[in-house]
Amino acid sequence: MTTPAPWLAHYGNVPHTLTYPAGSMAQIVLDAAEKYPTHAALDFFGIKTTYATLADDIRLCARGLADCGIARGARVTICMPNTPQAVVMLYALNLLGAIAHMIHPLSAPEEIRRYMEKAGSVAVMTLDQFASNLLSILPKTTAKTLILAGVEDGLSGIKKPLYRLTKGRKIERRPSGGEILRYTDLLERGRKYHGELAAHSDPNDVAAILQSGGTSGDSKGILLTNLNFNALAMQTAAAGDCVIPGNKMLAIMPVFHGFGLGVCIHTTLMHGAQCILVPQFSIESYAKLLKKHRPHYIPGVPTLFEALLRLKGIEKLDLSQLMGVFCGGDSLTIELKRKVDQFLKDHGSEEQIRQGYGMTESVTASCLTPRHFHKEGSIGVPYPDMMYKIVRPDSQDELPYGEEGEIAVSGPTVMKGYDGESAENEKTLQTHPDGRIWLHTGDLGTMDSDGFIYFKGRLKRLIISSGYNIYPAALENIIEEHEAVLISCVIGVPDNYKMSRPKAFIILRDGQAATEEIRQSIHDHCRANIAKYAMPAEFEYRESLPRTLIGKVAYRELEEEETNKREAM
Numbered sequence: 001m002t003t004p005a006p007w008l009a010h011y012g013n014v015p016h017t018l019t020y021p022a023g024s025m026a027q028i029v030l031d032a033a034e035k036y037p038t039h040a041a042l043d044f045f046g047i048k049t050t051y052a053t054l055a056d057d058i059r060l061c062a063r064g065l066a067d068c069g070i071a072r073g074a075r076v077t078i079c080m081p082n083t084p085q086a087v088v089m090l091y092a093l094n095l096l097g098a099i100a101h102m103i104h105p106l107s108a109p110e111e112i113r114r115y116m117e118k119a120g121s122v123a124v125m126t127l128d129q130f131a132s133n134l135l136s137i138l139p140k141t142t143a144k145t146l147i148l149a150g151v152e153d154g155l156s157g158i159k160k161p162l163y164r165l166t167k168g169r170k171i172e173r174r175p176s177g178g179e180i181l182r183y184t185d186l187l188e189r190g191r192k193y194h195g196e197l198a199a200h201s202d203p204n205d206v207a208a209i210l211q212s213g214g215t216s217g218d219s220k221g222i223l224l225t226n227l228n229f230n231a232l233a234m235q236t237a238a239a240g241d242c243v244i245p246g247n248k249m250l251a252i253m254p255v256f257h258g259f260g261l262g263v264c265i266h267t268t269l270m271h272g273a274q275c276i277l278v279p280q281f282s283i284e285s286y287a288k289l290l291k292k293h294r295p296h297y298i299p300g301v302p303t304l305f306e307a308l309l310r311l312k313g314i315e316k317l318d319l320s321q322l323m324g325v326f327c328g329g330d331s332l333t334i335e336l337k338r339k340v341d342q343f344l345k346d347h348g349s350e351e352q353i354r355q356g357y358g359m360t361e362s363v364t365a366s367c368l369t370p371r372h373f374h375k376e377g378s379i380g381v382p383y384p385d386m387m388y389k390i391v392r393p394d395s396q397d398e399l400p401y402g403e404e405g406e407i408a409v410s411g412p413t414v415m416k417g418y419d420g421e422s423a424e425n426e427k428t429l430q431t432h433p434d435g436r437i438w439l440h441t442g443d444l445g446t447m448d449s450d451g452f453i454y455f456k457g458r459l460k461r462l463i464i465s466s467g468y469n470i471y472p473a474a475l476e477n478i479i480e481e482h483e484a485v486l487i488s489c490v491i492g493v494p495d496n497y498k499m500s501r502p503k504a505f506i507i508l509r510d511g512q513a514a515t516e517e518i519r520q521s522i523h524d525h526c527r528a529n530i531a532k533y534a535m536p537a538e539f540e541y542r543e544s545l546p547r548t549l550i551g552k553v554a555y556r557e558l559e560e561e562e563t564n565k566r567e568a569m
Helices: 005-011 025-035 052-068 084-096 108-121 128-140 160-164 185-194 226-240 258-270 283-293 300-311 336-348 422-428 473-480 516-529 557-567
Strands: 041-044 049-050 075-079 099-100 122-129 145-147 180-182 206-212 220-225 247-253 274-277 297-300 325-329 353-358 365-368 387-391 405-410 429-431 437-447 453-458 463-465 468-470 484-497 501-508 538-541
Touching: 005 405, 025 041, 025 052, 025 084, 025 226, 025 258, 041 052, 041 084, 049 052, 052 084, 052 185, 075 084, 084 099, 084 206, 084 258, 084 274, 084 325, 099 108, 099 283, 108 128, 108 220, 108 516, 122 128, 128 145, 128 387, 145 185, 145 387, 180 185, 180 300, 206 226, 206 258, 220 226, 247 258, 247 283, 247 484, 258 274, 258 297, 258 365, 274 453, 283 300, 283 429, 300 325, 300 336, 325 473, 387 437, 422 437, 468 473, 473 516, 484 557, 516 538
Parallel strands: 041 274, 075 099, 075 122, 099 206, 122 145, 145 180, 247 274, 247 297, 297 325, 325 353, 501 538
Antiparallel strands: 041 049, 206 220, 353 365, 387 405, 405 437, 429 437, 437 453, 463 468, 484 501
């Protein structure tokens, strides 16, 4: 059944519906800067940027981009971790009516080329340490300019030269010239530009493109609008019942991820709160971040919270300031929730970890467990203005409460569509008899009579490792491009830290033996074409693989085989 009203009782004062702004993402942040000019907007290694300065930087960067000829509708790839430059570039592009194409900086070079080629990027931005990868593929793309930033560009005082003498001393800092434009020189061009700046932005204009595997596993660009992000930011604040101006958000989730961009960055900045930018997460730095910054909000994936439980020397860690602990990106087990809740209680917090559910096709979460109320095993109730229903797979037929089917979602955060994928759009975005467009998620679930949603599994093949979606079909396509490979099958196997990791099974052509030379060649091929986070951790070579009755590789048999093997260990 479509989400009923009873769930509202569990959200206290959370409104059922909201009124969304007509402006762009950038305008919302600039409005926040008018309201909270002296509040800290960003904290990067202890260097704080006020809202007033952030607004100035956004306008300056936008002028520099305009001077480079980047205008409304142009697409620019941002291949960056969480840094001030990435945040400024995102909103500067949006101010011009241009589109930010967000990708993982650890993507393999050929992967980046494919993403950029499909997006039609006119420029790309990255850090100095990733410049070689971008320069190697730039001539094969539509992009004419590589904007290079240094981590030290976001630092000031003694920290700037100190970084260059320590972590930055082995990183080549290429100067502007030819296809390269330093970020600092881009800003300098902005100071000299006095032409038209802001474009008229419609809420339904595409603001950003995020990468996803869709339902088939092939990488697709997800077109997300100003309304999608602004609605998400307002819904998250309302359903979270905790976002307060001046408070601190620990922005560990990356800016190229829907969770990181939609919640950690845009929700925070829309409401005058502070983003503590973490460009690279490590367990070693986690405790220091919590002690030093004492954040009010910690969003993350199960891997991050599992790491929280393994921190050493934090007996006196005080978490009493916490107002929100949010888990998304993958299923939170009942046992892990219990352990995290106890950890929070033992360290002075009255909060419980709250699980969300969503997908990049709706920016990120569209469902969240209410504050101080939990039904075991549930992923919560829908955000304001978001509707859920359970339908019979491969149909639009709505199922009764308690019956398992495909989760379908409708509301203002649902994507505009996949970029240039009409067949996939038709399959994923369906207009139902009620006249609404429903996103068919490819996930299985149930709904109870109170409107609480329960995730049960996936219709599509998907591995979630440390919160990142990995699509086996995409990896298999790459592996089988190697001349020695006949067929492959990739499955997810359990991992104590990442929750799951990819393993590849391979049959070689013409009965070849898996010599060390062939193994190394296949491994090198994969490293050149697969992002580090998606790289198979194991390669197993076989003479045959189990098959279904219609001749397909029976990947579920391999999964069961791996499970039994691990249980026997």
